[in-house]
Amino acid sequence: MDILNALVAVLNYVVIPASSYGAQLALGALGVTLIYGILRFSNFAHGDTMAFGTAFTILFTWAFQAMGLSLGPLPTALIALPFGIAVTAGLVLLTDRMVYSYYRRVRAAPVILVMVSVGVMFVMNGLTRFIIGVDEIQFADGARFVISAREFRAATGLAEPLSLRSSQVITLVAAALVVWALFWFLNRTRTGKSMRAFSDNEDLALLSGINPNRVVAVTWVIAAALATTAGVLYGLDKSFKAFNYFQLLLPIFASAIVGGLGNPLGAIAGGFIIAFSEVGVTYAWKKVLGYLAPAGLEPEGLMQLLSTEYKFAVSFAILIIVLLFKPTGLFKGKAV
Amino acid sequence: MSFLLAENMTGGYGATDILHDCTLRVEKGQIAVIVGPNGAGKSTAMKAVFGMLNLREGHVVLGGEDITRLSPQDRVAKGMGFVPQVNNVFPTMSVQENLEMGAFLRDDDFSDTMEQVFDLFPILKDKRHQNAGELSGGQRQQVAVGRALMTQPRLLMLDEPTAGVSPIVMDELFDRIIEVARTGISILMVEQNARQALEIADMGYVLVQGANKYTDTGAALLADPEVRRTFLGG
Numbered sequence A: 001m002d003i004l005n006a007l008v009a010v011l012n013y014v015v016i017p018a019s020s021y022g023a024q025l026a027l028g029a030l031g032v033t034l035i036y037g038i039l040r041f042s043n044f045a046h047g048d049t050m051a052f053g054t055a056f057t058i059l060f061t062w063a064f065q066a067m068g069l070s071l072g073p074l075p076t077a078l079i080a081l082p083f084g085i086a087v088t089a090g091l092v093l094l095t096d097r098m099v100y101s102y103y104r105r106v107r108a109a110p111v112i113l114v115m116v117s118v119g120v121m122f123v124m125n126g127l128t129r130f131i132i133g134v135d136e137i138q139f140a141d142g143a144r145f146v147i148s149a150r151e152f153r154a155a156t157g158l159a160e161p162l163s164l165r166s167s168q169v170i171t172l173v174a175a176a177l178v179v180w181a182l183f184w185f186l187n188r189t190r191t192g193k194s195m196r197a198f199s200d201n202e203d204l205a206l207l208s209g210i211n212p213n214r215v216v217a218v219t220w221v222i223a224a225a226l227a228t229t230a231g232v233l234y235g236l237d238k239s240f241k242a243f244n245y246f247q248l249l250l251p252i253f254a255s256a257i258v259g260g261l262g263n264p265l266g267a268i269a270g271g272f273i274i275a276f277s278e279v280g281v282t283y284a285w286k287k288v289l290g291y292l293a294p295a296g297l298e299p300e301g302l303m304q305l306l307s308t309e310y311k312f313a314v315s316f317a318i319l320i321i322v323l324l325f326k327p328t329g330l331f332k333g334k335a336v
Numbered sequence B: 001m002s003f004l005l006a007e008n009m010t011g012g013y014g015a016t017d018i019l020h021d022c023t024l025r026v027e028k029g030q031i032a033v034i035v036g037p038n039g040a041g042k043s044t045a046m047k048a049v050f051g052m053l054n055l056r057e058g059h060v061v062l063g064g065e066d067i068t069r070l071s072p073q074d075r076v077a078k079g080m081g082f083v084p085q086v087n088n089v090f091p092t093m094s095v096q097e098n099l100e101m102g103a104f105l106r107d108d109d110f111s112d113t114m115e116q117v118f119d120l121f122p123i124l125k126d127k128r129h130q131n132a133g134e135l136s137g138g139q140r141q142q143v144a145v146g147r148a149l150m151t152q153p154r155l156l157m158l159d160e161p162t163a164g165v166s167p168i169v170m171d172e173l174f175d176r177i178i179e180v181a182r183t184g185i186s187i188l189m190v191e192q193n194a195r196q197a198l199e200i201a202d203m204g205y206v207l208v209q210g211a212n213k214y215t216d217t218g219a220a221l222l223a224d225p226e227v228r229r230t231f232l233g234g
Helices: A002-039 A045-065 A077-104 A109-131 A149-156 A165-189 A191-200 A202-207 A211-238 A244-259 A264-282 A286-292 A306-323 B042-050 B072-077 B097-101 B110-121 B122-126 B137-149 B167-184 B194-200 B218-223 B223-231
Strands: A145-147 B004-011 B019-025 B032-036 B056-062 B082-083 B155-159 B186-190 B203-208 B211-216
Touching: A002 A045, A002 A165, A002 A191, A002 A244, A002 A264, A002 A286, A045 A077, A045 A211, A045 A306, A077 A211, A145 A149, A145 A165, A145 A211, A145 B072, A165 A211, A165 A264, A191 A202, A191 A211, A191 B097, A202 A211, A202 B072, A211 B137, A244 A264, A244 A286, A244 B137, A286 B122, A306 B223, B004 B042, B019 B032, B019 B042, B019 B056, B019 B186, B019 B203, B032 B042, B032 B167, B032 B194, B042 B056, B042 B082, B042 B186, B072 B082, B082 B137, B082 B186, B097 B110, B110 B122, B110 B137, B122 B137, B122 B194, B137 B155, B137 B167, B155 B194, B167 B186, B167 B194, B194 B218, B203 B218, B211 B218, B218 B223
Parallel strands: B019 B211, B032 B186, B032 B203, B082 B155, B155 B186
Antiparallel strands: B004 B019, B004 B056, B203 B211
């Protein structure tokens, strides 16, 4: 019974939250890694692209709620998501036309493009706050739990509760679908293959007649879709706050770099590595060890390695370790 | 009139000229080879033919059509295929995907062209699902040539195709290049291995300091004592 209780506690407080957080990071990191692979710079505006996309998805959600549209147990935000993606794609394409295309034409060094993206980040951040405000917004509706703590306890008779929120299930299912669609697109379609070719060897891609403008535009649209989806899933799981997405930038970049920048498979693995480390290191293991340790040896402290306020230190530490010892990442991406 | 006629090419990358009044011709289905000492402008001459640098003077005519003002991409559409010396494959894509990318401009069914490439380089058929970056140097060159052949070019340009491969692989590559030429494709090639290259060349161009120094058939250049003494090491 104790082992079961310990298992449920780990599932409830570590595995489930870390999995959904990992999926959100993976989607964010996929966007970053795609931009890096094809446009060859680290896009610091990605976090605020997520915020912008989420903000517009929330606006559409409110509109649909006012119209009485509903998906029943699923959140209305899922109907609003494609519209949010469309607006975000429009914004990033406009940004590319107005800002980035100039720096591509003059063949600016990557570090200049990074600085440019920091500027874009501030503008997008301001735009988001201007449009939707700085308050915390809960926009999840529909069924809240797939398994609620009380039902679980009543059904199993275990001391430990297990709750599975619908937002967590939706996150994992949506992330799996998006990743499948992305890999299918990159590996099976002509446009997807031309994007990989462009990422592999730009000069040879040009010689083969691949149109660089088209590759760049498609990349931005996909990045916008990934960013908005990741942002909305994160917002459904927790809540929306314009500033939060800026803070997500560090774990997202850490995920992309741990996996190997430019490598989509690495971005996914990196997302889960970062999420599980962050949750694992900041979780107080006292309860679990209490179940498992022999009588009399139960730990007295919280058995928490880092307090939750320091969770960003985890991504930062992993980032530094990877850059020091394996700068190309676990899945052999490009060196930073 | 020659199939490719690049006449009086003068120009360079920046303010200074690298090519001085350089002329290259390739007849249909024949192999022309550019040789010369290091820094003679061999690769530059080929890049000029392909439109990768601006010519101040001279013009490039392909199959009777003046293409001097076209971009490299447009020249590919006109029937030029170019194999760069380095970075000439997509390393993280499979051999088959590399060939597909070569055919990117084609809207028709290119599976028969791919079969022809596989007939020419049977090893590529065995390794079609392997990433090009994992192949040996010689196999990678075959992928690079195969990629360029996928557009069904009328003129194939090779920039030092045998750089960094073993002598045995070099002989085999040259055999394949002869086979390609037999199908009616004209070939313009820059080579470091001057003697071997001139042996298979219908026409040879010896460039020195960006200008034509000797121009003759491959056999005649090999027999010329002056050329032998100065460029072929006796």
